[in-house]
Amino acid sequence: MERDGWISLARWVRRRPDVEPGGQAFAYRGAVLPLMLVFTGVSALEIVALDLIVPWGSLTWLRIAVAAVGVWGLTFALGMLAGVTVHPHVVGEDGLRLRSGRAVDVVVPWTAIERARAARRTRDGAAVQVEGEVLHLPMASQTTAEITLREPVEVDLPRQGRVAVRAVHFHADDAAGLVTTLRLRSTAA
Numbered sequence: 485m486e487r488d489g490w491i492s493l494a495r496w497v498r499r500r501p502d503v504e505p506g507g508q509a510f511a512y513r514g515a516v517l518p519l520m521l522v523f524t525g526v527s528a529l530e531i532v533a534l535d536l537i538v539p540w541g542s543l544t545w546l547r548i549a550v551a552a553v554g555v556w557g558l559t560f561a562l563g564m565l566a567g568v569t570v571h572p573h574v575v576g577e578d579g580l581r582l583r584s585g586r587a588v589d590v591v592v593p594w595t596a597i598e599r600a601r602a603a604r605r606t607r608d609g610a611a612v613q614v615e616g617e618v619l620h621l622p623m624a625s626q627t628t629a630e631i632t633l634r635e636p637v638e639v640d641l642p643r644q645g646r647v648a649v650r651a652v653h654f655h656a657d658d659a660a661g662l663v664t665t666l667r668l669r670s671t672a673a
């Protein structure tokens with residue numbers, strides 16, 4: 485996760501989102517962005533606050549250690565924010581590419597997509613869930629779009645390996661726009 489954060493930060497600094505040429509990006513960070521910004525802001529304030537609290541003198545080593553941990557925490561928070569920013573869902577030539585940071589990267593080919601619709605649902609638990617033959621990729625415990633597949637498609641998921649799914653429920657900030665794009669592209673494909 486930390487390595488993914490560094491890679492995402494590098495892409496973010498270079499302004500290079502992971503979107504193939506001709507692909508149309510759809511963000512999914514809106515549901516978690518306020519919380520991530522607060523977490524990042526608190527991490528930055530923590531560095532200053534702890535520097536003021538820990539006295540100088542014989543505890544200089546402690547100030548340095550606390551500052552190093554604080555900078556690491558801030559970098560980690562920025563890496564998570566960068567991950568959901570530079571790795572959006574993408575409607576491209578090969579189909580729909582669904583993501584959750586760098587950890588999840590699932591490509592659903594055009595030929596496999598039977599139906600797409602916007603539908604808001606809530607989910608509890610992990611960011612990647614498989615229930616029966618349905619893959620759930622919620623953000624802030626919600627999904628806003630669903631695709632139904634013509635036949636099972638095998639996807640490679642972290643900690644779960646290869647799993648066959650017949651539907652994917654996922655979050656997109658502009659679910660209606662993504663579904664419209666999917667419908668237009670799938671009829672043209």
